[in-house]
Amino acid sequence: MYVQKSKLQHAADAAVLAGGYTYVADWDDPDKRTQVLNTMKKYLNSDIDNGQIEKVVYRFKDNDESKGVMISLYAKKDTRAIFTRMFGYDLLPVHVVATCKLGGGSVTPGGDTIYNYAIIGGKGELYRDWMGNWYYESLIFQNTNIHIVGPVHTDGSVYIDDNVADGARRVLVDPGQFSTSMTSDAALWNKYRDLESYEHFSESEGKGLYDNDQRFIWYNPYAQRYEYRWRHYARIGEDDGSQYGKDIVASEHYAPPLDIEANSSGAAADLYNKIVQWTNMSADERKANGIYLASEINSSNVDEIISDNDNKYNGWQYSHQLDVSNDDYGFHVDWTGDNTPYRIIVVDGNLSVDLTKQFKNETDSAHTILISLHGNIQLNNHGDEFHGILYAPHGEVWITGNKPVVGTVVGNSVRMTQNGVSITWKDWEHAGSGGSGVGGGTGSPSFVHLTEDEDDSYVVQP
Structure with a gap:
């Protein structure tokens, strides 16, 4: 029973994900639930013999499809029993639930x-x-x-040999396309050089590459005084149409x-x-x-x-x-x-x-x-x-x-x-x-993933 339930759960997980992606792809189709059901049947039966779909439940976030969709697949499989035959039970049903969420707003x-x-x-x-x-x-x-x-x-951290080569920034990404869970430049950019003030202000590598250098104070034992220096990180840049691009700052690009x-x-x-x-x-x-x-x-x-x-x-x-x-x-x-x-x-x-x-x-x-x-x-x-x-x-x-x-x-x-x-x-x-993005019509979700079958913000649909 345990083995059969594990296999049925895997099959149901794959089926509900496939159904979720079908829902996204057929977002503008008024009959998309039929297409979802057909997809789920196909995936469930390809992964396990004699799996049955008991019901499919749809929930909308705050009762609004555009805010998010949750789809739950309830499946069962009749498993042949041995020891329970003496009580008159030849087949015992195994039940599982698999749920996926569709979300992310517009396709991006x-x-x-x-x-x-x-x-x-x-x-x-x-x-x-x-x-x-x-x-x-x-x-x-x-x-x-x-x-x-x-x-x-x-x-994790990013290593770049240096900021620029041959008069241009080494690595560029398009605007708004970089994200990191690192919360500081010190954690994000591994390669750096400490500069004297004249090096920082002369911008010898190119204009804009020094805008986000970090100033710190250090003690010069030879001069016996405190002095300023600037920490210059080798960063990825956002393409702004120039050869140098725009510095990426960790705190401005955070994502979980x-x-x-x-x-x-x-x-x-x-x-x-x-x-x-x-x-x-x-x-x-x-x-x-x-x-x-x-x-x-x-x-x-x-x-x-x-x-x-x-x-x-x-x-x-x-x-x-x-x-x-x-x-x-x-x-x-x-x-x-x-x-x-x-x-x-x-x-x-x-x-x-x-x-x-x-x-x-x-x-x-x-x-x-x-x-x-x-x-x-x-x-x-x-x-x-x-x-x-x-x-x-x-x-x-x-x-x-x-x-x-x-x-x-x-x-x-x-x-x-x-x-x-x-x-x-x-x-x-x-x-x-x-x-x-994932596909589908205007306003369709941009991701599908498995989730728990509980979320009070999602309202059951008829």
């Missing part, structure tokens, strides 16, 4: 799902720079001429931390439920759909694997090497001897991705999903651009090439080492996406 980039970001850096990893200094960094930029198009969020763990309630909830769904497929079904799961991940231990917080793959010696398929759009997993072109790859350890030549038959809608649950991902994108999702919530995503990355990059830390590489956000996973 950002929010509390990983798909709404170009880059997300977690709490960070230990990093050693070329001088041998150790830093604990979330985002690491060792290159120049970087422009990130789309939302960027970090819950993002939970990037693979779980059923955080920003990666949708991806987590997809992983669970993939593990419940047969090997033939996964192969037919271009999905590869490493041998250590299966339906009986997926929760144990995902919830294991130990990072066992700090080094790169455990790398799984992926090579571009010559047959179709996707990668060969070369250690299996299998020529199937996989577009979705999930491993627990490290992934090394060799993108040194062009994908075959690539289209604008084609994309791949590469997941390392507890390891690192190295993307060697010298030959072609990468379209898709890179997800390493416990490790580092290291982009070593200079071709564009289109999609979403999520890591406990993210590092870029080549000049001129561009990161452009695209939400590949939802209908109507590609520059305007």
Whole structure:
């Protein structure tokens, strides 16, 4: 009974999320509840045999659909009993409830799902720079001429070699597209220089780059007096049309931390439920759909694997090497001897991705999903651009090439080492996406996530 209830809960979670995304995509359709029900039935029955939907309940925040929607799926499964047969009960029903919230107001980039970001850096990893200094960094930029198009969020420090190179700021984002849970510049920007007053006021690097230097007093033992100095941080800048951009100040860009763990309630909830769904497929079904799961991940231990917080793959010696398929759009997993072109790859350890030549038959809608649950991902994108999702919530995503990355990059830390590489956000996973959020009509919600089945501010609808 316990095992069946756990499986039914996973199936219901995946079904209600799929229904929520259908509700968003069909926001302007007056018959969208029918489409939601059909989607839920499809997902529930694909994940578990003989699952039944008892009812679907809709709630609106403050009785107003535009303010927020909560959808609850009540499901059951009749489970064959053994010991209760003596009492005349051959089948016992197992009941579960799964609930999702839709919110976020108008369709805009950002929010509390990983798909709404170009880059997300977690709490960070230990990093050693070329001088041998150790830093604990979330985002690491060792290159120049970087422009990130789309939302960027970090819950740790940012390392940039210097503010400017070749007369321009090294790293720029579009206005309003940077957020951080770091509350001070000292916590956010790791690299800094302490300047004399004449260096600060001369603005030798460029006008505006010194506007947010922080003045402090220090004691000069040689002159035996107190003197002023200015702390000058190497910052990301907002693109204001100039070559230098505008300083990003931590206190002006605060947002709550993002939970990037693979779980059923955080920003990666949708991806987590997809992983669970993939593990419940047969090997033939996964192969037919271009999905590869490493041998250590299966339906009986997926929760144990995902919830294991130990990072066992700090080094790169455990790398799984992926090579571009010559047959179709996707990668060969070369250690299996299998020529199937996989577009979705999930491993627990490290992934090394060799993108040194062009994908075959690539289209604008084609994309791949590469997941390392507890390891690192190295993307060697010298030959072609990468379209898709890179997800390493416990490790580092290291982009070593200079071709564009289109999609979403999520890591406990993210590092870029080549000049001129561009990161452009695209939400590949939802209908109507590609520059305007999750999808759906005007005023539709911008995120869907699992939640508890209780909230007094949401009113039940007929």
